[in-house]
Amino acid sequence: MTKKNAFYAQSGGVTAVINASACGVIKAARKHSDKINKLYAGHNGIIGALTEDLIDTTAESDETVEALMHTPGGAFGSCRYKLKSVEENKAEYERLIQVFEAHDIGYFFYNGGGDSQDTANKVSQISEKMGYPITCIGVPKTVDNDLPITDNCPGFGSVAKYVAVSVREAALDVASMCESSTKVFIMEVMGRHAGWIAASAGLAHEVEGDPPHIILFPEIAFDKEAFLRKVKQSVLEHGYCVIVVSEGAQNEDGTFLADAGGKDAFGHTQLGGVAPFLANMVKDELGYKYHWAVADYLQRAARHIASATDVEQAYAMGEAAVEFAMAGKNAVMPTIVRNEGDTYSWSVGEAKLADVANIEQKMPRSYITEDGFGITKVCHDYLQPLIIGEAHPPYENGLPKIARLKLERVEKKLNKPFKVK
Amino acid sequence: MTKKNAFYAQSGGVTAVINASACGVIKAARKHSDKINKLYAGHNGIIGALTEDLIDTTAESDETVEALMHTPGGAFGSCRYKLKSVEENKAEYERLIQVFEAHDIGYFFYNGGGDSQDTANKVSQISEKMGYPITCIGVPKTVDNDLPITDNCPGFGSVAKYVAVSVREAALDVASMCESSTKVFIMEVMGRHAGWIAASAGLAHEVEGDPPHIILFPEIAFDKEAFLRKVKQSVLEHGYCVIVVSEGAQNEDGTFLADAGGKDAFGHTQLGGVAPFLANMVKDELGYKYHWAVADYLQRAARHIASATDVEQAYAMGEAAVEFAMAGKNAVMPTIVRNEGDTYSWSVGEAKLADVANIEQKMPRSYITEDGFGITKVCHDYLQPLIIGEAHPPYENGLPKIARLKLERVEKKLNKPFKVK
Numbered sequence: 001m002t003k004k005n006a007f008y009a010q011s012g013g014v015t016a017v018i019n020a021s022a023c024g025v026i027k028a029a030r031k032h033s034d035k036i037n038k039l040y041a042g043h044n045g046i047i048g049a050l051t052e053d054l055i056d057t058t059a060e061s062d063e064t065v066e067a068l069m070h071t072p073g074g075a076f077g078s079c080r081y082k083l084k085s086v087e088e089n090k091a092e093y094e095r096l097i098q099v100f101e102a103h104d105i106g107y108f109f110y111n112g113g114g115d116s117q118d119t120a121n122k123v124s125q126i127s128e129k130m131g132y133p134i135t136c137i138g139v140p141k142t143v144d145n146d147l148p149i150t151d152n153c154p155g156f157g158s159v160a161k162y163v164a165v166s167v168r169e170a171a172l173d174v175a176s177m178c179e180s181s182t183k184v185f186i187m188e189v190m191g192r193h194a195g196w197i198a199a200s201a202g203l204a205h206e207v208e209g210d211p212p213h214i215i216l217f218p219e220i221a222f223d224k225e226a227f228l229r230k231v232k233q234s235v236l237e238h239g240y241c242v243i244v245v246s247e248g249a250q251n252e253d254g255t256f257l258a259d260a261g262g263k264d265a266f267g268h269t270q271l272g273g274v275a276p277f278l279a280n281m282v283k284d285e286l287g288y289k290y291h292w293a294v295a296d297y298l299q300r301a302a303r304h305i306a307s308a309t310d311v312e313q314a315y316a317m318g319e320a321a322v323e324f325a326m327a328g329k330n331a332v333m334p335t336i337v338r339n340e341g342d343t344y345s346w347s348v349g350e351a352k353l354a355d356v357a358n359i360e361q362k363m364p365r366s367y368i369t370e371d372g373f374g375i376t377k378v379c380h381d382y383l384q385p386l387i388i389g390e391a392h393p394p395y396e397n398g399l400p401k402i403a404r405l406k407l408e409r410v411e412k413k414l415n416k417p418f419k420v421k
Numbered sequence: 422m423t424k425k426n427a428f429y430a431q432s433g434g435v436t437a438v439i440n441a442s443a444c445g446v447i448k449a450a451r452k453h454s455d456k457i458n459k460l461y462a463g464h465n466g467i468i469g470a471l472t473e474d475l476i477d478t479t480a481e482s483d484e485t486v487e488a489l490m491h492t493p494g495g496a497f498g499s500c501r502y503k504l505k506s507v508e509e510n511k512a513e514y515e516r517l518i519q520v521f522e523a524h525d526i527g528y529f530f531y532n533g534g535g536d537s538q539d540t541a542n543k544v545s546q547i548s549e550k551m552g553y554p555i556t557c558i559g560v561p562k563t564v565d566n567d568l569p570i571t572d573n574c575p576g577f578g579s580v581a582k583y584v585a586v587s588v589r590e591a592a593l594d595v596a597s598m599c600e601s602s603t604k605v606f607i608m609e610v611m612g613r614h615a616g617w618i619a620a621s622a623g624l625a626h627e628v629e630g631d632p633p634h635i636i637l638f639p640e641i642a643f644d645k646e647a648f649l650r651k652v653k654q655s656v657l658e659h660g661y662c663v664i665v666v667s668e669g670a671q672n673e674d675g676t677f678l679a680d681a682g683g684k685d686a687f688g689h690t691q692l693g694g695v696a697p698f699l700a701n702m703v704k705d706e707l708g709y710k711y712h713w714a715v716a717d718y719l720q721r722a723a724r725h726i727a728s729a730t731d732v733e734q735a736y737a738m739g740e741a742a743v744e745f746a747m748a749g750k751n752a753v754m755p756t757i758v759r760n761e762g763d764t765y766s767w768s769v770g771e772a773k774l775a776d777v778a779n780i781e782q783k784m785p786r787s788y789i790t791e792d793g794f795g796i797t798k799v800c801h802d803y804l805q806p807l808i809i810g811e812a813h814p815p816y817e818n819g820l821p822k823i824a825r826l827k828l829e830r831v832e833k834k835l836n837k838p839f840k841v842k
Contacts, residue, residue, distance in 0.1 A: 014597050016590075044600040079601040094634040139813030164820055172823065176435050179465040183717060204820065228659055253702075264761035293717035297606060301590035304726055307819065387819035398728065398808035399625065402593065413685030 004106025007040035011112030015155030017314035042079035054410035065405035072303035072394035114140035118357035138333030145196035150335035157310030158199030170203040171211035178240035188275035201244035202375035202384025208339035211242035218248035308389025344385035425527025430463035432533030436576030438735035445739025470770035480829035487825035491814035493724035534563035539778035559754030566617035571756035578731030581621030589625040592632035599661035608697035622665035623796035632663035639669035680707035729810025765806035
């Protein structure tokens with residue numbers, strides 16, 4: 001077998017552990033130097049392939065590569081860029097193959113969510129059609145935990161841990177002040193279509209009465225009356241109410257709660273998210289003093305509170321992707337398989353890209369309590385192992401150390417710039 | 422010397438380490454059992470004293486008391502309740518003395534910020550006048566770092582570490598996505614009048630070009646043109662712009678930036694804080710895609726990322742307060758003194774309550790860069806030691822363990838309920 005170069009790219013919203021997957025890919029590629037010549041990374045994901053903006057990962061020291069294990073964000077740059085269907089934009093696919101051919105790339109590792117696995121799958125198909133064979137392997141990643149087949153997604157466990165820890169901590173703050181100050185605290189978390197992240201807040205609930213008292217999922221249509229009743233009941237019973245709301249919380253008709261509000265003085269759609277919207281509703285209808293938080297990127301970048309299980313799995317997925325390629329597999333993605341048994345353990349499985357692409361795994365109804373405001377035991381049992389273990393990064397001057405990469409560029413070989421849309 | 426009981430209360434907004442101060446007070450009181458009989462804690466701060474709602478801390482095991490070291494929030498409850506002047510509300514002061522007398526309380530330890538030290542000072546004065554002598558010692562606390570005399574305030578170092586760490590992490594996220602997605606990220610932090618918390622974000626800046634690129638302080642009047650120019654410049658130079666804004670950022674005329682916006686459809690003053698307000702300004706004027714976060718209580722409750730220096734100092738202040746009382750001191754507060762020398766070290770100092778009460782320590786102009794958007798080296802050198810050291814809490818099931826107190830109530834002795842306003 002002749003040696004080929006390999007291409008790796010990060011795609012879509014980044015996570016606290018996507019670089020751990022990158023570390024897995026790079027280390028495995030280095031191990032297989034008999035088959036893989038150089039591993040190139042796309043600068044800003046697939047855009048880097050289209051524009052021939054390639055980073056030579058061989059220039060990075062072993063130490064720097066190891067530091068990727070505790071560096072959040074996407075070290076090589078990621079992108080929000082979905083390739084259209086082959087029919088709609090054949091030129092893009094042809095360009096990809098041209099770049100791969102020019103740089104003697106025989107392996108394509110694509111680290112992302114459902115959209116990205118769709119892209120990887122299409123690249124696999126087009127490469128066959130165009131007669132330039134390329135091994136395409138997906139590397140799963142998404143904080144949203146919405147990929148099918150895999151038990152969970154790398155990136156999710158860490159955001160789940162962040163949310164559960166933050167809610168527990170902030171709730172202690174609220175509990176201690178509620179007598180004379182804030183009675184209702186609302187924390188908005190990510191999850192546009194699936195409530196997995198919001199659900200993870202439920203892990204903070206250990207003892208009867210523990211917060212969060214209300215979780216709002218995108219999967220459950222918002223019921224204003226029931227919600228306000230529950231808020232009031234919680235304040236009466238516990239003195240306060242802690243609410244975790246998914247950014248994608250929806251009305252019966254499918255519109256986002258946050259869109260239901262008004263315009264500001266400048267005619268803009270409401271500035272805040274769903275947390276301030278609900279806060280205002282609570283104040284208007286019940287008169288309670290409130291506070292709200294929107295964690296936004298903080299939650300998916302919080303490597304300092306990452307789940308050790310998640311870091312391990314993210315690394316393993318990157319490593320397995322390369323091993324799959326070495327074993328001659330193609331158009332597949334490694335998955336996390338939850339083993340049978342009372343104690344949590346997992347192993348690496350395999351899914352076809354075609355089966356993963358573009359499918360959103362929402363929360364089963366059985367994971368949500370009947371009243372729609374909490375998680376059930378089966379959900380708790382599913383989520384808990386994913387946040388287990390701390391993976392404290394090394395610190396210097398009080399701050400987490402981060403990998404600072406050289407990001408050396410590969411010399412361009414094509415004499416044609418390409419404009420991405 | 423006859424043995425007396427002691428009273429301890431937590432006051433104002435709580436912090437990630439105020440319970441470490443409580444731990445210091447309790448452990449020191451237990452050590453001095455020859456002079457201190459029982460240590461009572463006010464339930465919900467001074468309200469607990471007024472309503473004779475006292476918690477018997479002797480019921481808590483040594484293990485639980487030790488767990489206070491890593492439990493955020495106010496374990497005994499805190500309050501937003503400022504005693505009026507003696508002239509305006511003599512009844513409240515008289516009631517305090519009555520409760521103290523009924524429970525044979527000879528020591529008053531009050532854990533709070535400027536307002537609270539004012540209360541402690543007043544209690545000291547009135548007790549003399551009313552002929553019931555009580556030893557009043559303050560225990561400093563405030564995330565805002567705005568107490569005078571003390572080099573810094575317990576609670577601040579941890580929120581500073583949270584902000585610096587969070588900004589570093591989120592900025593890596595933004596940096597990796599900026600080519601095709603979010604270009605401007607705005608994080609709103611606490612600090613209504615003083616910019617210390619916002620300033621601490623500057624610690625994340627280590628290498629030229631490092632975020633944050635802009636910090637907005639309450640001490641510097643907001644200059645829209647200069648701000649937008651700087652945002653644009655940062656995006657052109659670095660590809661993105663990370664902004665940290667103090668909730669108290671102000672216009673030239675002293676109005677809060679966040680108040681300058683409009684009303685929503687329901688006629689409410691703008692729901693969001695200053696972060697969404699600025700995000701909208703950036704979008705309107707420069708057209709950049711933005712994201713924003715409001716950390717709110719998350720920042721001051723984040724015990725999981727507390728500064729070890731801060732935890733140590735918080736404990737030491739509680740312990741020193743009791744030692745001061747044992748040494749016969751009165752109407753004073755322990756302070757943190759920064760020792761001379763190249764390496765950071767600190768010792769316990771002392772300030773009169775009268776000198777601490779009601780004085781807000783803002784940032785010196787020399788701590789802010791000339792353009793008003795960053796911190797100077799002298800500020801950096803002041804802040805850095807305060808975030809040094811990690812004080813990871815113990816974890817169980819993936820979550821930080823917290824103290825769960827019995828909160829056993831002391832039997833009431835007065836036959837008169839008291840209504841707080």
